[in-house]
Amino acid sequence: MDLVVQKYGGTSVGSVKKINFIAQNIRKLRKQKKSVVVVVSAMAGETDRLDKITKKISKIPDEKEYDQVISTGEKISAGLLSIALIEMNVKAISLDPSKFNLLTDDLHSKAQILSVGTERIKNLLKKGFVVVVPGFQGVNSKGDVTTLGRGGSDLTAVALASALKATHCELLKDDVDGIYTTDPRLYKGAKKINYISYPEMLEMSSLGSKVLQAKAVEYANNLQVKLYVKSTSKTSTRGTWVMDEKNIPIKEKRIITGITHDLKQSKITVSGIEDIPGVASKIFKPIGSAGIVVDMIVQNISTNKKTDLTFTIPKDDLNKTVKILKSNMTKINYKKIIQDKNIALISIVGAGMKTHTGIATRMFDSLSKSKINISMISTSEIKISCVIEQTKCKKAIQSLHKEFKLG
Amino acid sequence: MDLVVQKYGGTSVGSVKKINFIAQNIRKLRKQKKSVVVVVSAMAGETDRLDKITKKISKIPDEKEYDQVISTGEKISAGLLSIALIEMNVKAISLDPSKFNLLTDDLHSKAQILSVGTERIKNLLKKGFVVVVPGFQGVNSKGDVTTLGRGGSDLTAVALASALKATHCELLKDDVDGIYTTDPRLYKGAKKINYISYPEMLEMSSLGSKVLQAKAVEYANNLQVKLYVKSTSKTSTRGTWVMDEKNIPIKEKRIITGITHDLKQSKITVSGIEDIPGVASKIFKPIGSAGIVVDMIVQNISTNKKTDLTFTIPKDDLNKTVKILKSNMTKINYKKIIQDKNIALISIVGAGMKTHTGIATRMFDSLSKSKINISMISTSEIKISCVIEQTKCKKAIQSLHKEFKLG
Numbered sequence: 028m029d030l031v032v033q034k035y036g037g038t039s040v041g042s043v044k045k046i047n048f049i050a051q052n053i054r055k056l057r058k059q060k061k062s063v064v065v066v067v068s069a070m071a072g073e074t075d076r077l078d079k080i081t082k083k084i085s086k087i088p089d090e091k092e093y094d095q096v097i098s099t100g101e102k103i104s105a106g107l108l109s110i111a112l113i114e115m116n117v118k119a120i121s122l123d124p125s126k127f128n129l130l131t132d133d134l135h136s137k138a139q140i141l142s143v144g145t146e147r148i149k150n151l152l153k154k155g156f157v158v159v160v161p162g163f164q165g166v167n168s169k170g171d172v173t174t175l176g177r178g179g180s181d182l183t184a185v186a187l188a189s190a191l192k193a194t195h196c197e198l199l200k201d202d203v204d205g206i207y208t209t210d211p212r213l214y215k216g217a218k219k220i221n222y223i224s225y226p227e228m229l230e231m232s233s234l235g236s237k238v239l240q241a242k243a244v245e246y247a248n249n250l251q252v253k254l255y256v257k258s259t260s261k262t263s264t265r266g267t268w269v270m271d272e273k274n275i276p277i278k279e280k281r282i283i284t285g286i287t288h289d290l291k292q293s294k295i296t297v298s299g300i301e302d303i304p305g306v307a308s309k310i311f312k313p314i315g316s317a318g319i320v321v322d323m324i325v326q327n328i329s330t331n332k333k334t335d336l337t338f339t340i341p342k343d344d345l346n347k348t349v350k351i352l353k354s355n356m357t358k359i360n361y362k363k364i365i366q367d368k369n370i371a372l373i374s375i376v377g378a379g380m381k382t383h384t385g386i387a388t389r390m391f392d393s394l395s396k397s398k399i400n401i402s403m404i405s406t407s408e409i410k411i412s413c414v415i416e417q418t419k420c421k422k423a424i425q426s427l428h429k430e431f432k433l434g
Numbered sequence: 435m436d437l438v439v440q441k442y443g444g445t446s447v448g449s450v451k452k453i454n455f456i457a458q459n460i461r462k463l464r465k466q467k468k469s470v471v472v473v474v475s476a477m478a479g480e481t482d483r484l485d486k487i488t489k490k491i492s493k494i495p496d497e498k499e500y501d502q503v504i505s506t507g508e509k510i511s512a513g514l515l516s517i518a519l520i521e522m523n524v525k526a527i528s529l530d531p532s533k534f535n536l537l538t539d540d541l542h543s544k545a546q547i548l549s550v551g552t553e554r555i556k557n558l559l560k561k562g563f564v565v566v567v568p569g570f571q572g573v574n575s576k577g578d579v580t581t582l583g584r585g586g587s588d589l590t591a592v593a594l595a596s597a598l599k600a601t602h603c604e605l606l607k608d609d610v611d612g613i614y615t616t617d618p619r620l621y622k623g624a625k626k627i628n629y630i631s632y633p634e635m636l637e638m639s640s641l642g643s644k645v646l647q648a649k650a651v652e653y654a655n656n657l658q659v660k661l662y663v664k665s666t667s668k669t670s671t672r673g674t675w676v677m678d679e680k681n682i683p684i685k686e687k688r689i690i691t692g693i694t695h696d697l698k699q700s701k702i703t704v705s706g707i708e709d710i711p712g713v714a715s716k717i718f719k720p721i722g723s724a725g726i727v728v729d730m731i732v733q734n735i736s737t738n739k740k741t742d743l744t745f746t747i748p749k750d751d752l753n754k755t756v757k758i759l760k761s762n763m764t765k766i767n768y769k770k771i772i773q774d775k776n777i778a779l780i781s782i783v784g785a786g787m788k789t790h791t792g793i794a795t796r797m798f799d800s801l802s803k804s805k806i807n808i809s810m811i812s813t814s815e816i817k818i819s820c821v822i823e824q825t826k827c828k829k830a831i832q833s834l835h836k837e838f839k840l841g
Contacts, residue, residue: 043490077510083450084514085521092520095528096513099506103484106503107491113499114492121502125532126577170533 030062030152032193034162034184037071038201039259040104045201050111052262053157057117062152064191066162066184067108069100074163090135094164094174101161101180109159119157122148124165124172129186131165131173138165138173140182143190160187178240185247185254195253195268198239204258205267206231206238208433209286214424216434221265222279224272227376228254230410234374235289244269272378282379282386283431288420289372292322293345294402296337297352299362302329309359310336313351319344322372323405323414333362337403339414342368370402371420374412375427387411393430399423437559438463439600441473441569441591445608446666447511448478452608457518459669460564464524469559471598473569473591474515476507481570497542501571501581508568508587516566526564529555531572531579536593538572538580545572545580547589550597567594585647592654592661602660602675605646611665612674613638613645615840616693621831623841628672629686631679631785635661637817641781642696651676679785689786689793690838695827696779699729700752701809703744704759706769709736716766717743720758726751729779730812730821740769744810746821749775777809778827781819782834794818800837806830 033053040046056063077097081088105121112119128144151158162180167173175182181198188196204219206228211217223231225248232241238256247254247269257266268275300306311321319340327335340348345366352364380386390411394401399422403414415423428434440460447453463470484504488495512528519526535551558565569587574580582589588605595603611626613635618624630638632655639648645663654661654676664673675682707713718728726747734742747755752773759771787793797818801808806829810821822830835841 043487046491080450081514081517084453084518088517089520092513092516092526092528096510096517099510103503103506106499107488109499110488110495110503111491113496119499121499 029060030064030191030193031056031197032064032066032184032188032191032195033197033199034066034180035068035199035259036180036201037068037073039199040067040069040108041071041201045259046104046107046111049199049259050108050115050117052259053112054115054117057157063157064148064152064187064193065108065157065159066180066187067101067104067159068162068180069104073100073103091171094135094172098161098164098172098174101163105159105161109157112157112159117157118155119159120151121159121161122151123161124183125170129165129183131167131175133167133169133173135173137176138167140165140175140186143186145190148187148191176242178243181240181243182246185243185250185252188252189250193252195255196247197255197257199257199259200238201259203238203256204261204264205256206236206269206285208284209424209428210236210288213288213421214428216425216428218434219265220267220284222268222270222275223284224275224378225269226272226409227284227378228269230374230376230407231285231287234287234372234376234410234412235291236285236287239269280379281377281433282383283375283377283433284379285376286424286427286431286433287374287376288424289374290417290420291342292339292370292372292414293342294337294339294367294370294414295345295348295352296335296365296367297359297361298335298365299333300336301360302332302334306359307336309355310352313355314340314348317347317351319348323403323412325403339370339372339403369417370414371417371423372412372414373420373423373427374410375431376410377431378409380409380411389430390427393426394423397422397426399426436467437469437471437598437600438604439471439473439591439595439598439602440604440606441587442475442606442666443587443608444475444478444480446606447474447476447515448608452666453511453514453518456606456666457515457522457524459666460519461522461524464564470564471555471559471594471600472515472564472566473587473594474508474511474566475569475587476511480507480510498578501542501579505568505571505579505581508570512566512568516564519564519566524564525562526566527558528566528568529558530568531590532577536572536590538574538582540574540576540580542580544583545574547572547582547593550593552597555594555598583649585650588647588650589653592650592657592659595659596657600659602662603654604662604664606664606666607645608666610645610663611668611671612663613643613676613692615691616831616835617643617695620695620828621835623832623835625841626672627674627691629675629677629682630691631682632676633679633816634691634783634785635676637781637783637814638692638694641694641779641783641817641819642698643692643694646676687786688784688840689790690782690784690840691786692783693831693834693838693840694781694783695831696781697824697827698749699746699777699779699821700749701744701746701774701777701821702752702755702759703742703772703774704766704768705742705772706740707743708767709739709741713766714743716762717759720762721747721755724754724758726755730810730819732810746777746779746810776824777821778824778830779819779821780827780830780834781817782838783817784838785816787816787818796837797834800833801830804829804833806833
């Protein structure tokens with residue numbers, strides 16, 4: 028059985044016209060005798076609409092009922108796409124997760140997929156049906172609807188591709204046609220990447236690339252499902268493969284695969300703290316307890332037993348964090364707080380760093396030549412991130428893109 | 435167990451404010467230690483919205499998938515109402531028909547309820563939960579969602595009231611607070627009816643009263659479930675009981691219970707046909723085959739072996755019917771067709787007709803005194819209908835309302 032598992036996002040099913048368009052594409056696959064399983068998101072805007080109504084009734088709605096409400100958008104898309112296919116004389120059926128046992132745990136709104144029943148789907152595929160599955164949702168052992176969190180439809184598709192032993196999982200996007208070396212809106216020289224490894228993709232997602240959710244990439248990595256990201260509309264355009272590094276053709280491998288930027292971070296410096304053990308924990312404990320995620324942390328060398336500690340947090344949490352720090356001023360014993368919203372986090376990502384040296388130096392040199400000051404640095408095995416002034420972000424991307432010959 | 439089964443229509447759950455309002459009402463019932471099962475419609479406009487999108491994709495959509503799409507509106511309402519109740523510290527749970535086995539046949543979009551599982555609901559009620567059920571839908575033996583047709587939420591409520599052996603079923607309306615002797619918008623003297631029998635209500639629904647669907651009344655009659663129609667917002671206002679005639683208190687019984695009007699009918703006269711056997715069938719066979727419902731039929735006495743045949747059909751089907759008749763002109767052998775859109779069907783309904791004579795005469799006299807010409811008459815055991823000029827409809831209602839002392 029030549030099986031294709033496809034997932035279409037909210038924009039791809041955002042109108043009757045678009046639904047008919049993707050139905051045509053699926054019809055072509057069927058003419059090529061391929062078996063097709065399709066996972067669909069809710070029509071663009073639908074989930075937000077439902078979320079808004081629900082939150083008006085209750086700020087913290089009952090999670091079971093919330094999932095019941097919020098999961099309807101995908102069910103509608105699945106029904107509509109099936110109707111469009113049947114209208115084109117393509118045998119199709121929408122199949123709710125409860126009907127084929129896509130079992131999750133009980134954690135409503137962020138449920139984990141436990142198992143995927145395949146018997147019913149396989150039978151339908153054998154009978155020539157296109158099986159259309161509403162994404163983003165499953166059922167728990169009690170039969171209640173659960174949802175998988177933002178971007179959950181990608182998880183559904185990956186889980187199905189794995190369970191049905193598909194060669195890969197296709198993620199079709201309406202707004203982009205693959206993963207790029209950097210954001211094409213910020214740098215015209217950005218090039219589509221043909222192959223990227225899971226860890227690289229994971230870093231890129233975590234560091235600001237919005238094409239794939241980090242959670243879906245991690246899940247694909249765990250289940251060893253190859254992802255193929257491509258355009259919904261430009262059907263003949265080549266997309267991007269996300270796979271295990273060992274499967275990537277050697278000639279496609281690069282030292283640096285991509286450059287990401289994140290403008291949603293902000294920076295806080297807690298200045299004039301005593302350089303004694305336990306100070307860092309006094310600062311970060313109350314911040315962590317408030318559910319605020321601290322990313323980079325840098326501590327200055329001390330002068331007169333006093334030092335500064337700088338860290339980044341999401342811009343949205345800046346005021347909250349400052350408030351927490353101020354209410355703990357005597358406890359922490361600091362001199363002042365300096366906050367900075369106008370920063371950019373710029374990162375280079377590449378598996379080649381593991382085997383090549385001098386990458387960091389090349390990055391710092393390149394930025395320096397472009398007169399861009401680096402205020403913080405953080406590294407991992409396959410990425411180097413720098414905090415710079417927000418206004419220099421575009422320039423930084425350009426110079427790094429040229430430095431690492433990504434064009 | 436003091437059980438209340440309530441059904442709220444689409445306007446009653448049409449906004450967050452309204453959902454919160456009915457949640458408050460349900461909370462009061464719980465404070466009175468009553469067990470509550472609630473059936474909800476989709477938020478006003480939702481079903482039409484989904485129907486419109488679907489019909490854009492396919493004029494005759496696959497019926498199974500159509501039901502999958504069209505049934506989501508009620509699921510959303512059920513979830514939202516449960517969330518509102520829980521927010522008010524009322525234990526509540528939405529329960530899909532698949533969860534308690536509301537089993538129907540396979541006739542999608544007009545499924546018949548076969549049986550209603552009560553075990554799960556009873557258990558939840560015992561535990562103190564308000565059980566909120568999405569109306570208008572069930573599941574067939576294959577587990578597919580089916581829908582019950584327009585006004586189907588009333589059917590769900592009646593079926594639940596019967597299965598759970600509730601004393602009655604409450605149908606709450608946002609726009610009306612009961613059944614009136616006639617449409618209050620057309621005649622200010624209209625009075626709310628305290629008690630009406632099933633057959634009377636059935637005639638009123640069939641003849642144009644829009645408060646209850648005929649199908650729901652018939653179903654309640656079959657299952658012997660008392661209906662109580664009342665206002666969602668004016669909670670202290672008395673509503674209307676719909677029940678078996680023998681249970682209505684004698685002092686509440688009247689000869690004539692109500693007056694209905696229907697402006698959606700039109701009239702066709704096929705003139706100059708031969709007065710021989712088989713002509714009527716030649717006329718009505720092709721019309722019936724086209725799915726057009728003919729209501730009243732009147733044939734003139736013949737002159738020179740030629741006669742006229744006049745009948746009423748829904749206004750929407752007028753053009754189609756004329757077309758059919760024209761294409762059968764030689765076969766039927768008639769002289770000409772006269773069509774009339776400007777008619778009103780005005781009816782008096784009352785179980786008292788069965789035992790009282792002279793009612794028809796009083797009706798005709800009353801209309802005659804008001805100078806209203808009657809062009810067609812049709813009678814049944816408990817109603818008399820007349821076709822009159824549309825412009826005279828209001829006047830006819832007024833004079834009949836006075837004649838039969840309904841004020």
